[in-house]
Amino acid sequence: MTLAATVGNLAAHTTTTTTTAAESQGFLSPTGVEIAFLLVGLVTFGAAVVTVTTRQLVHAALWLVVALGGLAVEYLLLTAEFIAWVQVLIYVGSVVVLLLFGLMLTKAPIGRSPDADSGNRWAALTVAGAAAAALVWVVVDAFRTTWIDLDGPAAGSTEATGASLFQNWVLPFEALSVLLLAALVGAIVLSRKAKADAARTAPTAGAERDTRAALAERDTRSDAEGAR
Amino acid sequence: MNDALDVTLRLLIVFAVFLTFPLIVGQTEHKVMAHMQGRLGPMYAGGFHGWAQLVADGVKFAQKEDVVPAGADRRIFQLAPAVALLPYLLVLVAIPIGPGEGAVGQVVDAGIFFVLAVMGVGVLGSLMAGWASANKFSLLGGLRTAAQLLAYELPMLLTAASVAMAAGTVSLVGILDAFEWWWLPWQIVGAIVFFVAGLAELQRPPFDMPVADSEIIFGAYTEYTGLRFALFLLAEYAGIIVLCGLTTVLFLGGWHGPWGADGLGWVWTLLKTAVLAFVVIWLRVTYPRLREDQLQKLSWTLLVPLSLAQIALTGIVKVVIQ
Numbered sequence: 061m062t063l064a065a066t067v068g069n070l071a072a073h074t075t076t077t078t079t080t081a082a083e084s085q086g087f088l089s090p091t092g093v094e095i096a097f098l099l100v101g102l103v104t105f106g107a108a109v110v111t112v113t114t115r116q117l118v119h120a121a122l123w124l125v126v127a128l129g130g131l132a133v134e135y136l137l138l139t140a141e142f143i144a145w146v147q148v149l150i151y152v153g154s155v156v157v158l159l160l161f162g163l164m165l166t167k168a169p170i171g172r173s174p175d176a177d178s179g180n181r182w183a184a185l186t187v188a189g190a191a192a193a194a195l196v197w198v199v200v201d202a203f204r205t206t207w208i209d210l211d212g213p214a215a216g217s218t219e220a221t222g223a224s225l226f227q228n229w230v231l232p233f234e235a236l237s238v239l240l241l242a243a244l245v246g247a248i249v250l251s252r253k254a255k256a257d258a259a260r261t262a263p264t265a266g267a268e269r270d271t272r273a274a275l276a277e278r279d280t281r282s283d284a285e286g287a288r
Numbered sequence: 289m290n291d292a293l294d295v296t297l298r299l300l301i302v303f304a305v306f307l308t309f310p311l312i313v314g315q316t317e318h319k320v321m322a323h324m325q326g327r328l329g330p331m332y333a334g335g336f337h338g339w340a341q342l343v344a345d346g347v348k349f350a351q352k353e354d355v356v357p358a359g360a361d362r363r364i365f366q367l368a369p370a371v372a373l374l375p376y377l378l379v380l381v382a383i384p385i386g387p388g389e390g391a392v393g394q395v396v397d398a399g400i401f402f403v404l405a406v407m408g409v410g411v412l413g414s415l416m417a418g419w420a421s422a423n424k425f426s427l428l429g430g431l432r433t434a435a436q437l438l439a440y441e442l443p444m445l446l447t448a449a450s451v452a453m454a455a456g457t458v459s460l461v462g463i464l465d466a467f468e469w470w471w472l473p474w475q476i477v478g479a480i481v482f483f484v485a486g487l488a489e490l491q492r493p494p495f496d497m498p499v500a501d502s503e504i505i506f507g508a509y510t511e512y513t514g515l516r517f518a519l520f521l522l523a524e525y526a527g528i529i530v531l532c533g534l535t536t537v538l539f540l541g542g543w544h545g546p547w548g549a550d551g552l553g554w555v556w557t558l559l560k561t562a563v564l565a566f567v568v569i570w571l572r573v574t575y576p577r578l579r580e581d582q583l584q585k586l587s588w589t590l591l592v593p594l595s596l597a598q599i600a601l602t603g604i605v606k607v608v609i610q
Contacts (some may be wrong), residue, residue: 118419120363124335126411142458145401153408154345161434170361170422218398218458 097137104130115172121159138208142217180213298394299381311342312605313514317569318342324573325501345518347359352514357420360511367521368420372413375406376526383533384461386543386554401458402447404441407489410523411437414491414498417520418508429488429507431578432498436488439587440495444485446480446595451538464542472541474605478598479539481591485565486531488587490524492568494575497583532564540564558571 109127114120128151135144178184208215225233289573318341334340356365382396382403395400418430425486452458454475455466488495499507507518536542540560544552578586 077493093567113436118361118364122412122416141396142398142401145405149401149405149408149445152412153405157408157415157437159433160412160419160433161438164415164419164427164431164434170359170420218401 072209095120096132098128100133100137100152104134117163117173118160118170121163123157124159125156128156135216138216140221142221143216298507302380303377305529306380306526307435309529310522310540313525313528313565313569314342314521316565317572320566320569321573326553343574349518354516355511355513357422357511359462361420361422364416364420365511366516368413369415369509369516369523370413371416372410373519373526375410376523376530378406379403379530380526380533381462383530383537384464384542385533386558388465390450395461396459399463400452400538401460403460403530404448406447407527407530408437408441410527411489413520413523414508417512421511423505423510425506425509425510426431428504429498429510433491433502433508435580436583438496438497438582440485440488440591443591444489445480445481445589446592446599447485450478450595450599451475453599453602453606454586456529460537463538464544467541469541469542472539473540475602476597477594478602479535481595481598482539483531483535483567485587485591487533487568487571488583491525492524492528492533493572494527495583496577497580500577526567532561532568535564536560568598 072211107123107130111120111123111127122154128147132144132147132152135141135147319329319337328340330341332338333344356362379402381394382399384395410522413428414433418426418428418433419521421427451463454471455463456555457463457466499509509517514522536557541556542560543557547555
């Protein structure tokens with residue numbers, strides 16, 4: 061949700077700022093791409109809101125698919141093709157599948173879950189609002205006058221992304237891989253310990269911990285994939 | 289040619305392929321299975337060796353009542369077959385069958401990622417079906433589907449990454465342009481791992497634990513009838529086409545062949561795809577179903593290490609020949 065808002069705001073903002081390169085572009089000049097961008101942004105935002113407000117757990121996961129897919133379309137419209145497909149591969153194809161897997165293990169009921177609510181609602185809303193504000197502020201501040209030339213060579217093509225990743229961002233990239241590797245090893249250690257404990261504890265507890273370890277492992281792995 | 293007309297024509301051709309090829313594979317499966325088991329298979333529909341059997345099946349499916357269980361989550365239950373089927377249609381658009389840009393529905397810059405990403409979405413259909421049916425067998429099927437996908441997507445991605453490293457590009461067209469014949473022995477381990485993992489992702493025997501008809505009654509599809517069930521079947525066969533086409537493009541050189549690469553490249557692609565589809569059917573008839581623990585073990589202890597070894601080999605050879 062925050063990302064959608066961010067991207068939406070970014071688009072609105074960049075269209076208002078005039079640069080020398082973009083003098084002809086007025087506020088929301090109705091080119092097809094911009095209209096599509098706004099519409100997809102609205103859909104993404106709506107899906108994200110439904111994701112956090114619906115009382116039906118599995119529906120929330122499926123609305124999340126719509127929101128993440130919408131984000132991928134936004135990336136496509138911004139010519140970042142590689143990021144868009146990785147977004148689908150990791151988030152829709154892996155993370156949501158994992159979510160659904162977890163939900164199925166919990167016997168999520170069909171229909172409303174009356175207890176799908178939290179007393180922390182306002183705290184969560186505050187944190188989410190603050191995070192969104194910070195992100196929007198940072199991104200808008202950073203890209204204030206940047207204008208993506210949609211007709212020129214794609215700025216987000218696989219080649220451009222790879223070149224900038226491995227020329228300018230190698231160190232963070234490697235640091236991130238080490239972090240993910242540590243998480244992976246940690247997940248394996250956790251799951252092995254669960255196996256040793258299984259004889260003493262109830263079988264359900266062992267299974268639950270296995271799932272959690274698998275979950276962590278899956279997450280790490282898909283992130284590593286994404287990074288690659 | 290006019291741009292709009294060109295695009296329309298390409299999409300129509302892809303759609304026609306999407307509608308006919310799975311049926312051809314299905315009919316081949318009927319016949320090949322029958323002959324491997326010492327019987328004839330369908331012989332009456334259409335007259336000549338039962339060629340119209342699947343058309344008759346389609347008519348039968350269309351006539352059946354479309355039942356939604358009372359306890360089911362109606363909308364998700366009804367949406368699931370479409371979610372399972374459409375991704376394969378999208379993937380077909382990006383698979384090149386001949387040399388040049390004319391022989392592919394749409395050139396996708398990050399082709400491998402597009403194809404694998406969209407294929408992964410198809411599994412959501414099975415999960416939705418498994419959960420929304422309000423049936424314990426379906427739920428078990430859905431669980432097994434998810435577990436299987438989690439285990440087998442990793443080796444698939446790793447081996448695809450190996451090919452991308454070898455070719456120096458992630459575009460399917462680019463990979464075919466860079467292909468040399470000696471890639472075949474170089475990438476053979478990756479090819480086998482990719483193909484096996486793809487079979488598992490399609491839930492084809494011997495990896496059909498999630499649909500195991502003799503124990504959990506077709507798993508996620510237990511409650512489906514008529515056309516919606518037919519759509520799931522169609523998705524399976526379209527999946528076979530896509531998997532075999534992808535293996536052909538990534539590992540077997542696609543339109544490259546000993547001769548005739550100029551005009552007849554597409555024949556090579558189709559031939560290789562057909563042979564692989566035959567292997568898929570062959571495996572179904574020959575191998576017993578793997579147990580869930582065997583499934584997981586095969587992936588995590590055999591396929592993942594093999595694909596990592598393939599990546600290492602690819603890297604070493606790549607550095608040496610430069």
